Amino acid sequence: MIVISTTIAKYVLGGYFMVSKVVAYIAIAVIITAIVVGVAVYYLVPRPAPPAAPPPAKPPAKPAPPAKELIIYHWWTAGGEREAIDAVFKIFKEKIPGVKISENPIAGGAGAVMKPVIWQLLAAGTPPDTFQVHAGGELKEYVDAGYLEPVDDVWSELGLEKVIPGTLQAMCKFGGHYYAVPINVHRSNVLWYNPTVFKKLGIIEKFGDPRTWDLETLLKVCKYIKENAPKVLGKTVYPIAVATRHKWPLTHLFEVLLALHGGPEIYVKFWTGKFKYKDPKDPVWKAVRDVLRAIGIMAKEGYFNPDHPELTWDQAAAKVMKGECAMYIHGDWVAGYYMAVKAKYGEEWSAAPFPKKIFVCLSDCFNLPKKAPHRDIAIEWLRVVGSKEAQEKFNVIKGSIPARVDVKPKYPDPYRPETAEDWVKSTLVPSAVHGGLSKEAFVTAMHDILTYMISSIEMGTDVDKAVDYAVTQIAVAIERTGLVDFWKGYTIDYFITKR
Numbered sequence: 001m002i003v004i005s006t007t008i009a010k011y012v013l014g015g016y017f018m019v020s021k022v023v024a025y026i027a028i029a030v031i032i033t034a035i036v037v038g039v040a041v042y043y044l045v046p047r048p049a050p051p052a053a054p055p056p057a058k059p060p061a062k063p064a065p066p067a068k069e070l071i072i073y074h075w076w077t078a079g080g081e082r083e084a085i086d087a088v089f090k091i092f093k094e095k096i097p098g099v100k101i102s103e104n105p106i107a108g109g110a111g112a113v114m115k116p117v118i119w120q121l122l123a124a125g126t127p128p129d130t131f132q133v134h135a136g137g138e139l140k141e142y143v144d145a146g147y148l149e150p151v152d153d154v155w156s157e158l159g160l161e162k163v164i165p166g167t168l169q170a171m172c173k174f175g176g177h178y179y180a181v182p183i184n185v186h187r188s189n190v191l192w193y194n195p196t197v198f199k200k201l202g203i204i205e206k207f208g209d210p211r212t213w214d215l216e217t218l219l220k221v222c223k224y225i226k227e228n229a230p231k232v233l234g235k236t237v238y239p240i241a242v243a244t245r246h247k248w249p250l251t252h253l254f255e256v257l258l259a260l261h262g263g264p265e266i267y268v269k270f271w272t273g274k275f276k277y278k279d280p281k282d283p284v285w286k287a288v289r290d291v292l293r294a295i296g297i298m299a300k301e302g303y304f305n306p307d308h309p310e311l312t313w314d315q316a317a318a319k320v321m322k323g324e325c326a327m328y329i330h331g332d333w334v335a336g337y338y339m340a341v342k343a344k345y346g347e348e349w350s351a352a353p354f355p356k357k358i359f360v361c362l363s364d365c366f367n368l369p370k371k372a373p374h375r376d377i378a379i380e381w382l383r384v385v386g387s388k389e390a391q392e393k394f395n396v397i398k399g400s401i402p403a404r405v406d407v408k409p410k411y412p413d414p415y416r417p418e419t420a421e422d423w424v425k426s427t428l429v430p431s432a433v434h435g436g437l438s439k440e441a442f443v444t445a446m447h448d449i450l451t452y453m454i455s456s457i458e459m460g461t462d463v464d465k466a467v468d469y470a471v472t473q474i475a476v477a478i479e480r481t482g483l484v485d486f487w488k489g490y491t492i493d494y495f496i497t498k499r
């Protein structure tokens with residue numbers, strides 16, 4: 001082969017170069033040889049067969065029939081609330097066997113973290129089968145947006161109108177239809193306290209029953225605890241527990257103090273924006289300023305536990321139980337938490353409605369989104385939620401009372417019988433922080449305004465300056481969030497059950 005190639009090379013180059021240019025001949029000969037050998041190998045050596053062509057595509061399979069599944073969202077992850085919802089799941093599984101419960105518990109308390117997730121799912125057209133919602137304004141927002149189906153049939157099938165009080169019926173009904181089934185009633189205005197700390201410091205002897213305290217007395221009690229705990233108990237006890245990791249427990253404190261100090265009308269006017277908010281002389285502003293100032297003093301004087309930015313609502317409750325803080329102004333899911341962690345009533349915790357004469361109420365419900373993937377199963381779930389059995393089991397654990405007045409559980413704690421009695425005797429107003437009364441965007445703005453206010457005071461800002469700034473911000477938030485239009489056509493009286 002090389003000889004033939006060399007001859008060809010000589011022939012090709014012969015006219016231009018001398019035969020003596022042996023090196024060039026050899027190089028060209030090597031190239032020609034390589035080409036010839038390559039061509040021969042390509043054609044003569046057997047090669048693997050090309051891969052077989054893919055089989056023709058099958059026609060797409062028919063969509064599987066919907067599984068027996070309940071896709072549910074809730075935010076009950078803390079002690080007490082977790083166990084309470086588990087009790088309802090158990091009843092549901094017994095009643096409707098074979099259903100897979102796809103649970104999506106989103107921690108954060110009060111739905112602060114869950115609600116934005118739900119709005120996204122609904123906006124994307126991928127709703128769950130049901131989700132936790134508060135009766136009142138929060139429910140109305142989903143109804144206004146057209147995301148929910150009425151559940152009138154469940155109400156009439158279970159005869160709920162006969163057993164659920166009118167105030168709560170109104171909070172579930174919009175445009176003549178019911179849109180949710182309530183499972184409970186919680187009280188937002190409760191003062192939880194450590195009875196051992198209280199006894200040792202003689203708080204009740206000195207200041208009277210907390211059920212009757214006013215805002216000024218509360219501040220005096222705080223001062224007294226701060227000054228005397230080190231002498232009497234040999235340690236610092238922070239007078240008021242608060243948790244600002246998810247911000248809302250601070251707004252909760254504000255809500256209760258406004259009901260305490262302003263009374264039901266001012267409270268409702270503020271949270272619905274039904275006052276002259278552009279006029280600084282409006283009496284609502286006077287009450288709001290007093291409350292902001294009181295909270296400002298608590299921040300300035302070190303009445304709050306300094307670790308509040310890291311804590312969730314239940315961790316703040318734990319501080320009272322351990323005697324690190326003396327009091328906590330919070331809702332009665334705290335009773336559920338104390339029972340779950342087996343805290344000793346009368347030693348580690350006690351509670352007083354605050355104030356006794358007003359009941360700031362809220363109710364947890366479940367609903368039926370349009371296009372729920374397992375609609376029939378969601379309806380079964382609502383039947384269970386509204387049933388006597390579920391309301392009894394759930395509420396005993398949860399710290400709340402049943403939405404149905406025909407369910408009268410035996411409570412393991414001395415706190416609840418008083419709540420059940422007050423529910424039918426006290427003046428009722430809905431909680432704003434827990435979805436009853438205001439508009440979500442405004443409540444969220446309040447979380448930010450209040451958290452900013454106390455952290456700036458804790459860093460040295462003058463209380464009055466911080467309060468002035470907060471008031472300006474609140475007025476802007478009322479305007480910006482469209483609060484005033486949210487309850488158009490509703491009167492103040494609609495929100496107050498006077499007794």
Ligand code: GAL
Nearest residue numbers: 081109110111333362364434
């Ligand atoms: C409330 C809810 C209660 C309780 C609390 C803390 O908004 O209504 O049931 O769970 O949040 O998570």
